[in-house]
Amino acid sequence: MNCSICGAGHFPAPARGKATPAGERSCPYQGVPYTELRAGHDQLYFGRWRRTDATSIDLRKAYQQLERLLHAIAVSIEKEDIPAARLDLGKAFEALHTAGPGEEGPEVRYLDHALSYAHRVIGDLLHEKGLPPHAPADFAEWYDAGEVPFREDW
Numbered sequence: 001m002n003c004s005i006c007g008a009g010h011f012p013a014p015a016r017g018k019a020t021p022a023g024e025r026s027c028p029y030q031g032v033p034y035t036e037l038r039a040g041h042d043q044l045y046f047g048r049w050r051r052t053d054a055t056s057i058d059l060r061k062a063y064q065q066l067e068r069l070l071h072a073i074a075v076s077i078e079k080e081d082i083p084a085a086r087l088d089l090g091k092a093f094e095a096l097h098t099a100g101p102g103e104e105g106p107e108v109r110y111l112d113h114a115l116s117y118a119h120r121v122i123g124d125l126l127h128e129k130g131l132p133p134h135a136p137a138d139f140a141e142w143y144d145a146g147e148v149p150f151r152e153d154w
Helices: 035-045 056-077 083-099 108-128 136-142
Strands: none
Touching (some): 035 136, 056 083, 056 108
């Protein structure tokens, strides 16, 4: 089930047995700038397609989700004058198209490149507003993040 605030498929309360205290928000993205973009990024970042047991169906779903995220980002930067964000968005689309749908599903490394460029664009948008960059690790407890590659580098 997707969150009514951000649209992402995260847990309704933090994982690892933590309960959300009465009166606290039930969505980690509530009230943060670029809610949908950040939640969409993290849903992909913590997605099943990045696991070692991902199937071609997982990869195709990730490709479609990433395509939707990039289009949403494109709409968000239409109103902004941030050349670096536009350049990174172009690179994200290029990586996504290089990943291609393919018979076995898109190529993982290019999906990952596209997601990284999307993260950079979100960071550029936040920086332009004088805000700190988006850090997926801050939202990990809201996702099933046990098998995300490179998690030990956080």
